[in-house]
Amino acid sequence: xxxxxxxxxxxxxxxxxxxxxxxxxxxxxxxxxxxxxxxxxxxxxxxxxxxxxxxxxxxxxxxxxxxxxxxxxxxxxxxxxxxxxxxxxxxxxxxxxxxxxxxxxxxxxxxxxxxxxxxxxxxxxxxxxxxxxxxxxxxxxxxxxxxxxxxxxxxxxxxxxxxxxxxxxxxxxxxxxxxxxxxxxxxxxxxxxxxxxxxxxxxxxxxxxxxxxxxxxxxxxxxxxxxxxxxxxxxxxxxxxxxxxxxxxxxxxxxxxxxxxxxxxxxxxxxxxxxxxxxxxxxxxxxxxxxxxxxxxxxxxxxxxxxxxxxxxxxxxxxxxxxxxxxxxxxxxxxxxxxxxxxxxxxxxxxxxxxxxxxxx
Amino acid sequence: xxxxxxxxxxxxxxxxxxxxxxxxxxxxxxxxxxxxxxxxxxxxxxxxxxxxxxxxxxxxxxxxxxxxxxxxxxxxxxxxxxxxxxxxxxxxxxxxxxxxxxxxxxxxxxxxxxxxxxxxxxxxxxxxxxxxxxxxxxxxxxxxxxxxxxxxxxxxxxxxxxxxxxxxxxxxxxxxxxxx
Numbered sequence: 055x056x057x058x059x060x061x062x063x064x065x066x067x068x069x070x071x072x073x074x075x076x077x078x079x080x081x082x083x084x085x086x087x088x089x090x091x092x093x094x095x096x097x098x099x100x101x102x103x104x105x106x107x108x109x110x111x112x113x114x115x116x117x118x119x120x121x122x123x124x125x126x127x128x129x130x131x132x133x134x135x136x137x138x139x140x141x142x143x144x145x146x147x148x149x150x151x152x153x154x155x156x157x158x159x160x161x162x163x164x165x166x167x168x169x170x171x172x173x174x175x176x177x178x179x180x181x182x183x184x185x186x187x188x189x190x191x192x193x194x195x196x197x198x199x200x201x202x203x204x205x206x207x208x209x210x211x212x213x214x215x216x217x218x219x220x221x222x223x224x225x226x227x228x229x230x231x232x233x234x235x236x237x238x239x240x241x242x243x244x245x246x247x248x249x250x251x252x253x254x255x256x257x258x259x260x261x262x263x264x265x266x267x268x269x270x271x272x273x274x275x276x277x278x279x280x281x282x283x284x285x286x287x288x289x290x291x292x293x294x295x296x297x298x299x300x301x302x303x304x305x306x307x308x309x310x311x312x313x314x315x316x317x318x319x320x321x322x323x324x325x326x327x328x329x330x331x332x333x334x335x336x337x338x339x340x341x342x343x344x345x346x347x348x349x350x351x352x353x354x355x356x357x358x359x360x361x362x363x364x365x366x367x368x369x370x371x372x373x374x375x376x377x378x379x380x381x382x383x384x385x386x387x388x389x390x391x392x393x394x395x396x397x398x399x400x401x402x403x404x405x406x407x408x409x410x411x412x413x414x415x
Numbered sequence: 416x417x418x419x420x421x422x423x424x425x426x427x428x429x430x431x432x433x434x435x436x437x438x439x440x441x442x443x444x445x446x447x448x449x450x451x452x453x454x455x456x457x458x459x460x461x462x463x464x465x466x467x468x469x470x471x472x473x474x475x476x477x478x479x480x481x482x483x484x485x486x487x488x489x490x491x492x493x494x495x496x497x498x499x500x501x502x503x504x505x506x507x508x509x510x511x512x513x514x515x516x517x518x519x520x521x522x523x524x525x526x527x528x529x530x531x532x533x534x535x536x537x538x539x540x541x542x543x544x545x546x547x548x549x550x551x552x553x554x555x556x557x558x559x560x561x562x563x564x565x566x567x568x569x570x571x572x573x574x575x576x577x578x579x580x581x582x583x584x585x586x587x588x589x590x591x592x593x594x595x
Contacts, residue, residue: 086454231454234450234477325476401480
């Protein structure tokens with residue numbers, strides 16, 4: 055068993071970055087995720103693993119530092135919160151186009167605009183539909199505990215390098231700020247330059263003698279070549295949809311109704327399910343762990359199993375519910391219950407919404 | 416066993432660290448714990464509160480609307496949280512600074528003169544540990560030895576010399592908590 059600690063979600067993410075053998079973290083502080091860079095600065099990761107931590111002059115600079123570092127085959131990471139992530143969208147589109155692996159964590163806060171600093175899930179569209187321009191998708195992981203804030207860092211890097219893509223970790227102020235028990239994984243050594251070259255021959259770390267010049271770019275002025283590149287990207291996204299869907303089912307075996315919720319909302323919904331079952335209402339929870347690719351097959355399976363309605367519980371005005379509707383169509387009832395602008399649902403009001411919108415409605 | 420607690424008072428009273436020590440103590444005896452603070456601009460000089468859950472099972476929602484126990488350390492928190500204690504639950508408060516005393520009859524109410532006892536012991540900073548002692552007397556969900564282990568784990572080495580003082584404060588709280 056690894057080392058047990060009581061940590062904030064943000065701190066667990068930062069510690070996991072050091073332990074996952076990340077080469078560089080580039081970031082700019084913003085509430086409610088400033089603990090990430092604060093923790094990294096205090097821990098002096100350069101002394102521990104040689105990891106570089108740099109406070110960039112802005113989020114725009116940070117994301118482009120990821121472009122540079124990631125292009126060489128190094129593990130590069132940043133984190134921010136909603137307004138900062140919006141600033142990074144241009145960079146994310148370029149990274150996706152140039153197929154540069156990196157990990158970006160968004161500790162979502164209330165919006166739109168500067169919004170507030172309380173938890174929200176209103177960046178779902180931006181995360182899963184492509185917040186920047188062009189035809190691209192990003193794998194999106196949604197941790198629901200401090201443990202997952204730690205575990206999803208190495209998991210994200212695995213995906214990022216396997217598919218040569220930026221990966222998003224989408225959490226929120228609640229998971230970032232709360233403390234829970236976390237079992238830390240053992241430190242993985244950073245790869246040496248030789249190992250990076252051997253493993254990632256695409257990396258721009260110097261032209262080998264007699265070898266070809268390697269270019270990491272999203273620019274191609276020949277439309278036919280660019281279309282071909284897009285075909286390749288789309289193939290990659292189809293593979294991701296086929297192979298990398300992750301989800302958790304709680305109490306779904308005998309469920310008449312299913313709440314679909316991720317991250318913080320899924321924690322609150324778990325309590326609502328307990329309350330419902332005390333009243334004899336058979337409710338289960340489907341928790342998407344990957345928001346993209348979305349667990350469509352699992353929703354189909356639940357419909358086949360006889361589920362009579364889905365309630366999407368989100369800290370937003372209704373974003374994920376659109377993906378549920380796309381999958382369900384008119385086969386069964388789908389409704390949304392949201393609190394937003396930084397307000398968190400109470401477990402009781404989620405149950406009430408289920409009764410009104412799904413069971414009674 | 417699942418114990419859902421709200422600890423509420425002024426910023427600076429040690430509300431958040433009391434919750435943290437309680438959570439760490441739970442980890443020391445292999446339980447699941449969560450610690451969810453109110454965070455935001457209102458914390459500066461204003462009220463601070465934290466929801467702590469200690470359980471033998473996986474914890475669902477880290478934020479709640481009703482609690483098994485409320486530990487209340489100022490009037491604003493009394494106004495806000497007296498009504499949130501579950502029927503049959505527990506309310507512990509320090510009467511220092513309280514002007515409107517709790518009136519509920521369906522819960523058990525205890526008082527602890529935390530501020531006064533800490534001052535008598537010559538260190539007002541251990542106020543929160545006196546209150547923690549009072550709570551642990553009423554609800555012995557974690558053993559004292561695990562609290563000490565938790566303190567060792569959560570405090571930097573240079574503060575370990577203060578652990579006996581904290582232990583005395585907890586004991587003082589245990590001895591002096593009274594039914595209201």
